[in-house]
Amino acid sequence: MTETRPPSVRRRRLAILLGNLREAAGISPDAAAEHLGCHRSKISRLENAKLGVSLSELRDLLALYGVEDQSYVESLVQLAREARHRGWTRHLGAMNPSFVDEIDHEQTASYIRTYQPHVIAGLFQTSDYARAIYKANPEALDAKRADELVELRMQRQEVLHRDEPPRVSLIVGETALRNSIGGREVMKGQLEHLLSLSERQPVEIQALPFATGAHAGLTGAFVIYTFPTPAYTDVVCIEHLTGTLHLEIEEEVGAYTLAYDSLRSSALPARASRDLIHQVLHDL
Incomplete structure (x- = not known):
């Protein structure tokens, strides 16, 4: 189901970070989609904040993008948890x-x-x-x-x-x-x-x-x-x-x-x- 309300500011921030990390790693949207076993459009929707990312998908993508700093990984995971809510x-x-x-x-x-x-x-x-x-x-x-x-x-x-x-x-x-x-x-x-x-x-x-x-x-x-x-x-x-x-x-x-x-x-x-x-x- 398509969401009718705007995404939270935290989801938008996470979406921008995911796009930046993928590009910095030199990985194409097609390669990221293949890694997750999904259609390329899902990567686009994740990076445009039109779709939320699950915690398991997030960890998989961060591993693919070569993010090794575990404190940074956990901060992104926490951001993903918070991105589901507007309070x-x-x-x-x-x-x-x-x-x-x-x-x-x-x-x-x-x-x-x-x-x-x-x-x-x-x-x-x-x-x-x-x-x-x-x-x-x-x-x-x-x-x-x-x-x-x-x-x-x-x-x-x-x-x-x-x-x-x-x-x-x-x-x-x-x-x-x-x-x-x-x-x-x-x-x-x-x-x-x-x-x-x-x-x-x-x-x-x-x-x-x-x-x-x-x-x-x-x-x-x-x-x-x-x-x-x-x-x-x-x-x-x-x-x-x-x-x-x-x-x-x-x-x-x-x-x-x-x-x-x-x-x-x-x-x-x-x-x-x-x-x-x-x-x-x-x-x-």
Whole structure:
């Protein structure tokens, strides 16, 4: 039976890796199909993520492609297991697929680096703050839809409360701290929430003050996701009005990693960042 829903981001990643490994080994799709005892079209469907690979087929293909590093083999096997599921994101219905993939990254990453110059990052938003943002949407979301999106936002934040949460680094612009989204009381609650999170491990919050001047983040917000398995390279996500751009090419990811490291150097240290947030609270 042909699947009607898009493949998970993990299946797509595994499909790309299988294609790359086969080509690097100099093995044709016909030879791979003969090794598995299947039609050539199956290899094409595996490498296009239209078909999932069984664990036994995966091990056979990796042996054929000359992959001898057992830790890498096991990381691919684990990726194949995870590729069968979308987790709770399968309930998101008509959401833009690129947005669903970003949530998938968020829920599976071991390290999240996010730079937000204009708004508080989603993982750190209070429900009132998030609701104020959704109400400002020019598409004029009705109250029910806004509530659904707020609930989704709060559900996403549960990743911070897991037994083994990801390491999270946030660089937030002073504009975001002073932009009165939702009014005084909403911002008061939001800033107090940010201070509370800044005292938790493994969360690091740094503020980028107005006085910084020119810096490496002038082109806008972005998030870098790092994953626990070596089979999955870092991914940069950039949200835009109609979806999310995902960057996985090594040179592009490297440029954003360099920019983030520069921003960390430009931003205030954690203690001074908390002092600035306290000052903004006092100024409300």
